[in-house]
Amino acid sequence: xxxxxxxxxxxxxxxxxxxxxxxxxxxxxxxxxxxxxxxxxxxxxxxxxxxxxxxxxxxxxxxxxxxxxxxxxxxxxxxxxxxxxxxxxxxxxxxxxxxxxxxxxxxxxxxxxxxxxxxxxxxxxxxxxxxxxxxxxxxxxxxxxxxxxxxxxxxxxxxxxxxxxxxxxxxxxxxxxxxxxxxxxxxxxxxxxxxxxxxxxxxxxxxxxxxxxxxxxxxxxxxxxxxxxxxxxxxxxxxxxxxxxxxxxxxxxxxxxxxxxxxxxxxxxxxxxxxxxxxxxxxxxxxxxxxxxxxxxxxxxxxxxxxxxxxxxxxxxxxxxxxxxxxxxxxxxxxxxxxxxxxxxxxxxxxxxxxxxxxxxxxxxxxxxxxxxxxxxxxxxxxxxxxxxxxxxxxxxxxxxxxxxxxxxxxxxxxxxxxxxxxxxxxxxxxxxxxxxxxxxxxxxxxxxxxxxxxxxxxxxxxxxxxxxxxxxxxxxxxxxxxxxxxxxxxxxxxxxxxxxxxxx
Numbered sequence: 001x002x003x004x005x006x007x008x009x010x011x012x013x014x015x016x017x018x019x020x021x022x023x024x025x026x027x028x029x030x031x032x033x034x035x036x037x038x039x040x041x042x043x044x045x046x047x048x049x050x051x052x053x054x055x056x057x058x059x060x061x062x063x064x065x066x067x068x069x070x071x072x073x074x075x076x077x078x079x080x081x082x083x084x085x086x087x088x089x090x091x092x093x094x095x096x097x098x099x100x101x102x103x104x105x106x107x108x109x110x111x112x113x114x115x116x117x118x119x120x121x122x123x124x125x126x127x128x129x130x131x132x133x134x135x136x137x138x139x140x141x142x143x144x145x146x147x148x149x150x151x152x153x154x155x156x157x158x159x160x161x162x163x164x165x166x167x168x169x170x171x172x173x174x175x176x177x178x179x180x181x182x183x184x185x186x187x188x189x190x191x192x193x194x195x196x197x198x199x200x201x202x203x204x205x206x207x208x209x210x211x212x213x214x215x216x217x218x219x220x221x222x223x224x225x226x227x228x229x230x231x232x233x234x235x236x237x238x239x240x241x242x243x244x245x246x247x248x249x250x251x252x253x254x255x256x257x258x259x260x261x262x263x264x265x266x267x268x269x270x271x272x273x274x275x276x277x278x279x280x281x282x283x284x285x286x287x288x289x290x291x292x293x294x295x296x297x298x299x300x301x302x303x304x305x306x307x308x309x310x311x312x313x314x315x316x317x318x319x320x321x322x323x324x325x326x327x328x329x330x331x332x333x334x335x336x337x338x339x340x341x342x343x344x345x346x347x348x349x350x351x352x353x354x355x356x357x358x359x360x361x362x363x364x365x366x367x368x369x370x371x372x373x374x375x376x377x378x379x380x381x382x383x384x385x386x387x388x389x390x391x392x393x394x395x396x397x398x399x400x401x402x403x404x405x406x407x408x409x410x411x412x413x414x415x416x417x418x419x420x421x422x423x424x425x426x427x428x429x430x431x432x433x434x435x436x437x438x439x440x441x442x443x444x445x446x447x448x449x450x451x452x453x454x455x456x457x458x459x460x461x462x463x464x465x466x467x468x469x470x471x472x473x474x475x476x477x478x479x480x481x482x483x484x485x486x487x488x489x490x491x492x493x494x495x496x497x498x499x500x501x502x503x504x505x
Contacts, residue, residue, distance in 0.1 A: 336355055373452045
């Protein structure tokens with residue numbers, strides 16, 4: 001069994017899509033804030049370290065000048081200067097180092113590592129993060145170039161400071177930035193929830209308006225008081241309501257016409273039955289009169305049955321499940337079978353009924369169709385032609401295959417009175433009958449033909465069978481032409497279609 005997909009809340013989905021980026025970006029904001037806080041905290045302390053390094057470098061240049069002081073005196077002077085410049089406190093420890101031009105330690109802590117990025121003399125103080133023992137420190141250093149021309153030896157001055165004050169300042173900055181976010185974030189979530197609740201309130205009002213409607217109210221929904229984003233949905237609903245109203249009106253009209261058409265044969269049945277019963281009860285019943293009444297009853301019941309069959313055929317033609325029942329059908333075989341079934345009726349009315357076209361199973365006449373509906377369409381076309389063709393006339397059912405394999409054409413031609421151009425669209429409406437005819441029919445045959453043709457993607461046209469000259473103006477005949485599109489999966493043979501056979505009775 002297939003499980004039903006879980007229904008999703010529009011409110012919850014919008015809320016998720018709004019809060020998910022917010023909750024995802026918040027940790028990223030914390031990380032970026034921490035990095036920025038570290039950079040901000042380093043800036044003032046790096047500036048102090050840079051000043052100390054430059055001052056100590058100037059003192060080192062003086063103390064290391066040739067012939068000025070002994071190494072012990074230079075060491076003492078440098079340590080005194082470093083102690084005066086660094087002013088160590090309780091939070092951080094400061095280390096310094098002064099290396100001579102031959103790399104010898106002149107003063108300071110030997111634990112400081114020599115920079116490994118190459119000796120570049122100049123006035124620019126450089127910084128790095130390092131460790132003294134297991135303690136992280138921030139180191140500032142400066143290389144001192146030789147004094148004499150050609151002297152490429154360099155002295156090194158380094159000052160290192162532990163990170164206590166820096167970490168404390170960075171923590172204060174982060175607290176000042178992040179702590180308000182713990183208040184702002186829940187407030188932002190609450191405001192988003194409130195804004196969404198207010199935003200979708202028009203949808204709730206629209207839903208209430210639709211629920212309060214009567215089942216018979218198919219009038220359009222007003223678009224003026226709905227959000228712009230919902231207007232396309234409301235227009236689609238209005239379009240559906242309009243089509244539903246049109247369909248219901250058509251069905252109501254169809255049922256009214258069907259009831260009116262059925263009332264005539266049923267009233268005839270009742271009248272003839274009452275008449276026959278009255279004559280039998282009076283004892284004066286004439287067998288000929290009773291027989292006439294019985295024949296009228298049979299004729300009325302036949303008309304009622306034909307009407308019911310036509311209504312059922314119309315319902316089958318309008319069935320939405322037509323696509324599932326389609327299969328490859330030979331239109332030539334269907335047409336020949338229908339013509340064969342109508343031969344006795346044509347003989348009875350002295351009408352020449354025949355078939356023209358390829359034999360059944362020939363090429364180019366197979367199409368994807370619903371077999372019952374296709375047969376019903378051909379039957380109604382032939383039946384309509386026989387009804388309107390006078391005795392001594394001719395009715396021809398013809399199949400014309402397309403040599404290019406694009407369409408297959410069905411034609412039904414008669415020698416009846418024809419159909420005036422002004423009525424050629426109206427004859428396909430249910431229960432419509434051409435004016436000036438005395439033909440007994442239901443008025444549904446051509447409506448079924450049009451419905452079946454449309455369901456199969458076919459095109460149907462009505463023309464005169466012969467030119468409306470003076471000699472044939474009274475009986476130009478009618479020519480119904482239905483063009484069916486051929487499909488590759490209909491199983492049509494690849495060979496060229498057979499040449500049309502002659503007329504067959």
